[in-house]
Amino acid sequence: QVQLMESGGGSVQxxxxxxxxxxxxxDFYSNxxxxxxxxxxxxEREGVAAVDSDGGxxxxxxxxxxxxxxxxxxxxxxxxxMNSLKPEDTAMYYCAAARVDWLPRPLRPDxxxxxxxxxxxTVSS
Numbered sequence: 001q002v003q004l005m006e007s008g009g010g011s012v013q014x015x016x017x018x019x020x021x022x023x024x025x026x027d028f029y030s031n032x033x034x035x036x037x038x039x040x041x042x043x044e045r046e047g048v049a050a051v052d053s054d055g056g057x058x059x060x061x062x063x064x065x066x067x068x069x070x071x072x073x074x075x076x077x078x079x080x081x082m083n084s085l086k087p088e089d090t091a092m093y094y095c096a097a098a099r100v101d102w103l104p105r106p107l108r109p110d111x112x113x114x115x116x117x118x119x120x121x122t123v124s125s
């Protein structure tokens with residue numbers, strides 16, 4: 001079993017930055033794919049960024065160039081650096097883990113096995 005816990009959310013003005021962290025515990029291996037998703041009430045969960053076991057990354061077009069995903073396997077931590085935040089980035093952000101080292105479509109939520117509880121990010125204009 002794998003457990004994930006997010007932290008680092010909060011409220012920020014447009015143009016500001018936040019850094020999210022996700023601590024992974026339990027039966028976690030460095031060859032797991034990891035990702036960040038976000039969800040607004042009433043909307044589907046959206047893939048934001050993903051990183052595979054080799055450090056290869058994928059980003060949603062809406063965050064490309066503003067967000068950076070990274071992982072620290074010895075510390076079992078996943079990060080999401082979010083810069084130039086916009087009001088439309090407001091959402092609950094979730095981290096997720098998949099029991100594979102690579103995914104053909106890493107921003108699809110249905111391929112992930114484990115999820116955190118989420119951390120709220122609110123961006124005001």
